[in-house]
Every structure is written in C-alpha cells, then in structure tokens.
Amino acid sequence: MKNLILTLTLSTLFFGCQPEHDHTHEDQSKEQEALYSYDVEEKIASMGITLSEPGAPVANYVNAVRTGNLVFMAGKGPNLPEGGYVTGKVGEDLTVEEGYEAAKLVAVAQLSALKAEIGDLNKVVRIVKxxxxxxxxxxxxxxxxxxxxxxxxxxxxxxxxxxxxxxAVGMGSLPRNIAVEIEMIVEVQD
Structure with a gap:
C-alpha cells in the first residue's frame, strides 16, 4: 500500500507539474496580439503618412540588420516626397522648425525601411535607441x-x-549635405 501511495504521489508531482504546451502557445499568441489596442499601420495612415519601398543603400551596407529580436536600422536622411533630400545646415540655412520637419521625414523613411524588414509594424515591441x-x-x-x-x-x-x-548631436557635415541623419534600434516580436 505504501508503494502505491508513493507511486501515485510521484506521478502526481511529475505529471501534474508539466506545463501544458497548448496553453503556453495560446498565452504567447495573446501576448503578441496585446501589444497595441489599435492597428499601428492604420494609425500611420490616419496621420497622413504614406510608407514607401525604401531605396537601395548608396554604398556597401544594408538598410537593416536583425539579430534575435533586435533590428539595427542604418542611418536615414530626410527624403522629400517629390524626390531628393532636405539639405543645408540648421542654424544657417535652416531654422530649428525646418530641422524638426526634416527629422519627421526621417521618421517616415525609417518606418518604411522597418516595415520592409519585419513585414508588419504591429510587431514592434519597443523603439529602444x-x-x-x-x-x-x-x-x-x-x-x-x-x-x-x-x-x-x-x-x-x-x-x-x-x-x-x-x-542628439551636432555634426560639421553629413553625407550629401543632408540636414539630419538618424539611426535606431528596435525590439520586435518573432
């Protein structure tokens, strides 16, 4: 009788403590769905932002490198919708407000490149750096x-x-005389 009780106790401990993989997977899916209470890409469109296919790099580098859940985005400049860049020195050729607007254009370029890399901006866990x-x-x-x-x-x-x-640092010059260049690191879901 003691052996039966010991066997039942060990069986309960061993099998009763095993994680249920189906529930774990469902929990992970729920966590992934719960990142945002809205669709990020719809939000971007509602802001009047149109994402585009990022241009090919002009030198020997790539737009993004992913390692694990981190995406390292190459520096981008302020692409104008009609083509070309916002150029010139802030404080001489451009005002602070014009520089601010140029930085917003870089945000659009980075969002476009990030979408091309990860496919769905709803996967963004955090803008890290x-x-x-x-x-x-x-x-x-x-x-x-x-x-x-x-x-x-x-x-x-x-x-x-x-x-x-x-x-946020000042530079004596930037490539092609662009007004700003910004790079970022992003954490994403698998």
Whole structure:
C-alpha cells in the first residue's frame, strides 16, 4: 500500500507539474496580439503618412540588420516626397522648425525601411535607441529640439512603446549635405 501511495504521489508531482504546451502557445499568441489596442499601420495612415519601398543603400551596407529580436536600422536622411533630400545646415540655412520637419521625414523613411524588414509594424515591441545627427553650425546648440521631430513621431505612432533612449548631436557635415541623419534600434516580436 505504501508503494502505491508513493507511486501515485510521484506521478502526481511529475505529471501534474508539466506545463501544458497548448496553453503556453495560446498565452504567447495573446501576448503578441496585446501589444497595441489599435492597428499601428492604420494609425500611420490616419496621420497622413504614406510608407514607401525604401531605396537601395548608396554604398556597401544594408538598410537593416536583425539579430534575435533586435533590428539595427542604418542611418536615414530626410527624403522629400517629390524626390531628393532636405539639405543645408540648421542654424544657417535652416531654422530649428525646418530641422524638426526634416527629422519627421526621417521618421517616415525609417518606418518604411522597418516595415520592409519585419513585414508588419504591429510587431514592434519597443523603439529602444535613437541616434540623431544634425548638420549644423559650430555654435548651434538646439540639436535635441531638431531630433524631437523624429522622437515625437515615434511616440505618436507607437505610444509608450515609442519612447526611447536617445542621443542628439551636432555634426560639421553629413553625407550629401543632408540636414539630419538618424539611426535606431528596435525590439520586435518573432
């Protein structure tokens, strides 16, 4: 009788503690569905933003590199909808407000490149890190106000998940004389 009770106790402990894989999978699916209470891509469209196919890199690099759940986005410039870029130095050729608008254009370029990489922007868990570079005069000190154009757009699109760590720095020049260049790191779902 003791052996039967011991066997039943061990069986209950062993088999009773096993995770039920179907429920775990369902829970993970529910977690993935619960990232947003809205459709991110519909939100972007409602903001008047049209995402486009990102252009091919102009040198020996790629638009994005994914490792695990992190996507490292290459630096992008402020693409104008009609073609070309916003160029010039902020504080000399452009105002802070014009720099802010240029940074918003970079946000559109980055969102387009990110969508091309991951397929669905509803998979964005978090905008982790943003590195913003402003082409500006040596005495210009309002780089954060310029890069806010990018950051504000990310928060408007992704809500709390759009808030990120950030650097906003001044540069003596940027490629092709673009006004701003911004790169970012994004955490995504599998």
């Amino acid at each position: 943003v590195f913003g570079m402003v082409n500006c005069t040596s005495d210009f000190g309002d780089q954060p106000e310029v890069i806010n154009g990018f950051s504000d757009t990310m928060v408007e699109v992704f809500g709390e998940r759009g808030k990120h760590a950030r650097a």
